[in-house]
Amino acid sequence: MQNLNFHPSGRHFLQIPGPSPVPDRILRAISFPTIDHRGPEFGALGRQVLSGIGKIFKTQHPVVIYPSSGTGAWEAALVNTLSPGDAVLMYETGHFASLWKKMAERLGLEPEFLGLAGMEGWRHGVQADAIERRLKADGGHRIKAVCVVHNETSTGVTSDIAAVRRAIDAAKHPALFMVDTISGLASADYRHDEWGVDVTVSGSQKGLMLPPGISFNALSPKALAASKTAKLPKAFWAWDEIVEMNRNGYWPYTPSTNLLYGLAESIDMILEEGLDDVFARHQRLGEACRQAVRAWGFEIQCADEAFHSPVLTGVMMPEGVDADAVRRAIYEHFNMSLGAGLGKVKGRMFRIGHLGDCNDLTLMATLSGCEMGLQMAGAPVRGSGVRAAIEYLQSTARPVARHPAL
Ligand code: PLP
Numbered sequence: 001m002q003n004l005n006f007h008p009s010g011r012h013f014l015q016i017p018g019p020s021p022v023p024d025r026i027l028r029a030i031s032f033p034t035i036d037h038r039g040p041e042f043g044a045l046g047r048q049v050l051s052g053i054g055k056i057f058k059t060q061h062p063v064v065i066y067p068s069s070g071t072g073a074w075e076a077a078l079v080n081t082l083s084p085g086d087a088v089l090m091y092e093t094g095h096f097a098s099l100w101k102k103m104a105e106r107l108g109l110e111p112e113f114l115g116l117a118g119m120e121g122w123r124h125g126v127q128a129d130a131i132e133r134r135l136k137a138d139g140g141h142r143i144k145a146v147c148v149v150h151n152e153t154s155t156g157v158t159s160d161i162a163a164v165r166r167a168i169d170a171a172k173h174p175a176l177f178m179v180d181t182i183s184g185l186a187s188a189d190y191r192h193d194e195w196g197v198d199v200t201v202s203g204s205q206k207g208l209m210l211p212p213g214i215s216f217n218a219l220s221p222k223a224l225a226a227s228k229t230a231k232l233p234k235a236f237w238a239w240d241e242i243v244e245m246n247r248n249g250y251w252p253y254t255p256s257t258n259l260l261y262g263l264a265e266s267i268d269m270i271l272e273e274g275l276d277d278v279f280a281r282h283q284r285l286g287e288a289c290r291q292a293v294r295a296w297g298f299e300i301q302c303a304d305e306a307f308h309s310p311v312l313t314g315v316m317m318p319e320g321v322d323a324d325a326v327r328r329a330i331y332e333h334f335n336m337s338l339g340a341g342l343g344k345v346k347g348r349m350f351r352i353g354h355l356g357d358c359n360d361l362t363l364m365a366t367l368s369g370c371e372m373g374l375q376m377a378g379a380p381v382r383g384s385g386v387r388a389a390i391e392y393l394q395s396t397a398r399p400v401a402r403h404p405a406l
Contacts, residue, residue: 013336015366017153017312018183018206020356022262026209029265030258037254046249049260052267056185056208056275057200057218059192062243064217065263067256070182070203073215074100075107076237077178077199078145081223083231084108086144089134089175091115091126095154095343100147100180107232112143122344123303125152125159128167135171145176145198151184153206154342156314156351157302158188165196176226182206182215186270187282187311187355198223206311207278209269209356210262219243282310284396285354285363289313291392292367292385296374301349311355312339315370316348321379323350330373336366359400360393 014021035041053063066072082088085108090101092115104111114130115121126148135143146168151158161179168177176198181190185200186207192200200218204210219239227239241252270278286308293300293315301314317323327338327350339351352370354363367389374381 008335010335013334013362013366013369015353015369016337016339017156017351017353017355018203019212020206020209020353021358021362022211023209023269023357025269026262026265030211030262032258032261034257037257038250042257043249045257045260045264046246046251046255048249049263049267050246050249052264052271053216054218056267056270057192057202057216058190058194059200059218061193061221062219062224062239062246064219064239064242064246065255065260066215066217066237067213067254067259068215069205069212070180070201070215071099071103072237073182073201073203073217074103074180076217076234076239077147077201078104078107078109079230079232079234079237080217080239081176081178081199081226081230082107082109082144083229085110087112087142088145088147089114089131089143090147091131091149091159092121093124093126093149093155093157093159094122094152096152096180096182097149098343100149104147109232111147119344120303122155123157123301125157125304125307126164128160128163131164132167132171135168135173135175138173141174143173143175145178147178148180150179150181150190151188151309151311153183153312153339154314154345154351155301156309156312157304158184158307158309160307161190161195161197169196176223183311183355185216186266186275186278188309189279192218192220196220198226204259204263207356208263208266210259210266214256214259214263279310281359282355284393285358285360286310286313288360288363288389288392289352289354289367292370292389295383295385295388296371297380297382301345311353313352313354314341314345314349315352316345317350318380321377323347326350326374326377326379329377330369333376334369334373336369338370360397364389364393
């Protein structure tokens, strides 16, 4: 077996847009002894996390927690609400939107993919007016669901979910509204109930700062009603038994007990900081990162000023520079992982994650690693992004130390 014991000194910088670094406080919580998932302590834990996670999604309705990665929660959203052959309107914002569409095809649905032509679709968010036009043309209401990605992790572009809701309402269309905020939740503003989303899909390993392994479906009463008549086969993913047993804090199968300890800790940490402060921290770090990219002289993948992701920044490399070679140089010399370009943009861009457990200094270390690695890989760096980010962070700094003695 390969020797995995080699440990370069200092922490590895996991700056991919998820999984994000897991804070020590959460790692410690996860390390508590596993308990009986049918016993009384477990019921209390289950009730605690199920009520707490509702605050993160901003919903009064059930949130289903699965022991799976986000892909499982994608599948759960579709199989619980739809029937074979149903038409589904999806929107191409990038690699993850494309994977969700591929899944819909594999499940026997008929997805229709809207989006801007060529690369433009991968540089902008969802165009709500295009959704409105398409739904208005669907007089017979063949389309049963509209599915969009809130934070497209492959590009660093967010979408206006409230605007998509308004578009569905303006078309007076009864389609269900499903949103993937796997990488947006707990980093970017998200409001399941207020934005009228029927199923929100998310995962543990991004803004929630947990290891990969649990995922979520936040539901609406309309989604629950649809699940009573939907005909796609479902067993493990079926909401009914889970929601029923969740009332007392239990699951119909063995849940990921230790990850749920971590989730309880994560919810506490996020609510202690305050959701709005968590979002503001991500916005500010995102802006600092973009200032650095502009100073280096590179283009940002997101071409729409209003929709930059607070979770990650996609950095496009000029013609002739291999983005994967840049990432390799940074990994080999500075022990830092950055996100690769996925799908259509493979080798042409890399992604800097600034989500979850991050602050000014982790971002500055990240940007220093990038700047050094870019130069070493021969990318034409125009100016110091590190200097630009320092200036921005200094000019917007505010105290973070809470202990009066510090
Ligand atoms: N959707 C988005 C937006 C993602 O970022 C990811 C993973 O990064 C997924 C779906 C798939 O989730 P998972 O890899 O946890 O199955």
